[in-house]
Amino acid sequence: MAHAPLSAADRKLLETTPPEALFAALKRVLFAKGLVAPEEIPAQIAQTERASPLIGAQIVARAWTDPAYRALLLAEPARAVEAFGVSLTGAPPLGVLENRPGQHHLIVCTLCSCYPRAVLGYPPFWYKSAAYRARAVRDPRGLLAEWGTVLPAGTEITVVDSTADYRWMVLPMRPSGTEGWDEARLSALVRVSDLIGMTVPEAPA
């Protein structure tokens, strides 16, 4: 059934109650009505925290070392991430954007905070900030420079504004100087900001 407009009293309740108190009251009502069981909340937290940027880093390291896996990751991301225990059943579809020589990707959600949570977990604080949401689409080069990210001259930046049903992740380029490294060593180089495109992985000098 479609949403009914809220009464003036209910709007006022939402606009004037401290959110922490409102949330505590909301939980009590939901528990009392049997709509949610208290133990579901810690169980869900545990489930959510299984996803993390470490999984994204492992996916990237596998793609860097296994050409068949890389092809699968780009063509069928949902199948590819299953190799790391991530199920996207019921989650939004995942798209993987491949950085190449001359082509860099940067992901933002200007309307809210859409993020591939099923793989990477909670979005970083900066990704949700008003400054990031405002600037990424308008001044991506200035933003990257501010974080010390240097792209080779002539690199085009594609900014992806994640507005709808897909969730996007960047497949960064493997840094030079990592020839012969195994997956574990490579995955330790990959940070969450590399998977969004604000930074690029670098081998230690």
Add this chain to the structure above:
Amino acid sequence: MAVAAEPGDTPFRAHHDLGGVRRFLCTPVEREEHTLSPFDREVDALRQVLAHHGLLRVDELRRGIESIPEERYFALSYYQRWAVALAFVLLSRGVISGDELRAALAAPA
């Protein structure tokens, strides 16, 4: 829910619709990561539990967030907005009533 445009911007936009907005173009993007509080984690989890029970869709949560008046939207933390939006959706759907919420707020903890 909407604000007038700033010079050089589009004629009109809603306050959550932040792409390219001049107000923030000179604000640095803070690199430091913040740890989620127990409140943040619980709000995040309840959103998912409600979705699993068919009581809320992510689109409804977003509408709830967008319905927070502009000044408060920017004053609240990310998960504070979510907490308000969860209550907004459940009230809008009639899953809970304002009277039930008021009674729970008034009851001793």
Add this chain to the structure above:
Amino acid sequence: MSRFRVGDKVRVREDWPEQRGPVHIRTPHYLRGRAGEIAALLGVFPNPEDLAFDRPAPRLPLYHVRFRPEALWPEPVSGETLLVEIFEPWLTPL
């Protein structure tokens, strides 16, 4: 059935439903009225403008649309492009 093909030139409708009452819109303000090009058909998804109100939601084609920044911002930019997911009813042929 989808109306557009990859490479088609399109314009985003210059419409501001926010001025007419409570809505939930996934087409960013900075693209309204702007011209772009279809980069991909991403699939068919229920209309979020209805889902947000718990109304029955028709399934709509969703495209990845590419925009040049000079079509969007007054300041000079170079070597950038923008890819945004936009539902079909927001697009008109150019």
